Amino acid sequence: MPLDRKHLIGKEAMLLLLHNENQLPEELxxxxxxxxxxxxxxxxxxxxxxxxxxxxxxxxxxKTGLYRETHALYHAIIEAVSGVTRGSNQIGTLLRTVGLQFSIVRGNPYQNKEEGEWIAVALYGTIGAPVKGLEHEAIGLGINHI
Known part of the structure; x- marks a missing residue:
């Protein structure tokens, strides 16, 4: 069965991250x-x-003790960081610093519940030289199945 287009996990993670109102968490x-x-x-x-x-x-x-859950989270984080850093996941070694907000969402975005759960990590903030005012906005999203 296809994705539930009303509840896309990446979209929900981005909205949670960027939205200031409390209505979105209630939907989740x-x-x-x-x-x-x-x-x-x-x-x-x-x-x-x-x-x-x-x-x-x-x-x-x-869950801390379940490798597959931590592993799925790790890959979602790395994918999101890759978006923020434009594919080069190095920060300090390239004299870059980040100031980020993040959201994490876990759920099943499919109509068929047997598809299982997925995890999304969204990052938004600034990246740039470690000098105040010499940064720019950046955003990243990572999604992985658990």
Whole structure:
């Protein structure tokens, strides 16, 4: 069965990230999807990955002891970071810094529930030289099956 076009997981993650109102989380709760938001700023790519991973574990979006869940999250994070960094996942080694907000959404975006759950990570913020005012906006999205 195809995707449920009313509830695309990547779109929901981006809307959650960029939307300021509380209505969207209510829609996600009705779907039974798990989600959270957070912030991270660093010149170290490992800190970006760690911040998103820690939030997902602390909010119960992924189970710490299940490798497949952490692995799926990791790939979604790396894909999102790749979007922010334009394909070169290096930050500090290239004298770049990021200031990002993130959202994580877990759910089943398919009409057939047997398709299982997916996870989406959305990143939005700034990237640039480590000098205030010398950055620009960037956005990234990563989606992976669990």
């Amino acid at each position: 709760r009705k779907l039974g999807w798990k989600f959270c938001k957070g912030k991270v700023g660093s010149m170290d790519g490992q800190k970006v990955v760690a911040a998103v991973e820690t939030a997902a574990k602390n909010q119960g979006i992924v």
